[in-house]
Amino acid sequence: MKGKLYGVGVGPGDPELLTLQAVRIIRESDVILVPGKVPRESVAWQIARAGIPELEEKETVGVEMPMTREKERLQEAHRKARERICGILDEGKRAAFLTLGDPTVYSTYLYVHRQVQEAGYETQIVNGIPSFLAAAARLNEGLVENTGQLHVIPAPDREALELPGTRVFMKAGKQTGKLKKLLEEADVSARVVERCGMEGERVWRSAKEMPAELSYYSLVIVKDREEK
């Protein structure tokens, strides 16, 4: 009998944000798949390890998912990842691929998911808390209410900034300077959370205060002024 692939969201940083389902699936898995060459260096592995100590004892395989836009290199990496994972599933093993936040929102896992699915294997997505929800909780305030809309935008975007309701700008990283400029020009009320739930977490409560450089694990929440 063939095995099964689980895409498991481990949340953005705090191991207590793991769901009961994520903990169970990780514990029941024969093999843990982790993005990157050295599994123990991966942030997703470290979060899961902090919540589930026995992860140390599990067979763990690093799956290289290069952060590149070079199509050929990416396709080659995805092909290799698929072969490796399908090989594990052919042995009848259950494999849990760990991914930051939630697997359905901007995760590199989704490539693997589709490829393994298309190859005819059973797959399942196990939800995790996405960073933008954890950031709102960290700020101790709501994200969206009543008839408000919620927009999650993966890069600085002037047009998106004009949308009604709450706008979340994700993964600012290298484009932080550009985003800061946009926010200041639009004179909006902004909250910034860097490395939410991780070591070195920082919070700013206006676009003016936010630095022009932030890590990849940063996001900005912009709300309509009339809302609290």
Add this chain to the structure above:
Amino acid sequence: MKGKLYGVGVGPGDPELLTLQAVRIIRESDVILVPGKVPRESVAWQIARAGIPELEEKETVGVEMPMTREKERLQEAHRKARERICGILDEGKRAAFLTLGDPTVYSTYLYVHRQVQEAGYETQIVNGIPSFLAAAARLNEGLVENTGQLHVIPAPDREALELPGTRVFMKAGKQTGKLKKLLEEADVSARVVERCGMEGERVWRSAKEMPAELSYYSLVIVKDREEK
């Protein structure tokens, strides 16, 4: 010493989607607050009870939060809720207010949170999995990838339907007919999930197939055609 109020998200239905933090906070709380007159009839209580059997033994208080747009009735209900909750906190007790999904996304808890916060008490938000993420996992597919945008819209809205990326229409409920018509006219590819993770869960994979009446616990996911 005064107590503390926790707003605890219990996820959309499956008790396994409770986070470790939610389970711990509920276990450590002296009083469980639940929206509605009869606590045990509340969906949030039932989800938590299925994951944490000892909930049965806890002091449980129903907090009436009428689903009304009548401002006076609403304000009166909020005032009563605040007084009741502050009274509990004045006894030095920890209170966990259970709420469906995540407390930061369209939850009635946020009113209580602000009022109790403004009255000078300590508060904390404990994240839960929101229904739109659980619905994507249920469909076994991603919600948003790469440079795509994600828009969460709380009511049928033609303009929002034209936004780029993934659009999630929440709480269709009584307006399902209107939403179905909009989706059919726009000829978009839609997925519909009703009562995700609850008893009576149903899924449809096109606007044409979706019924013109759906429960309050329904949502529709619309993706750009070029995306899978």
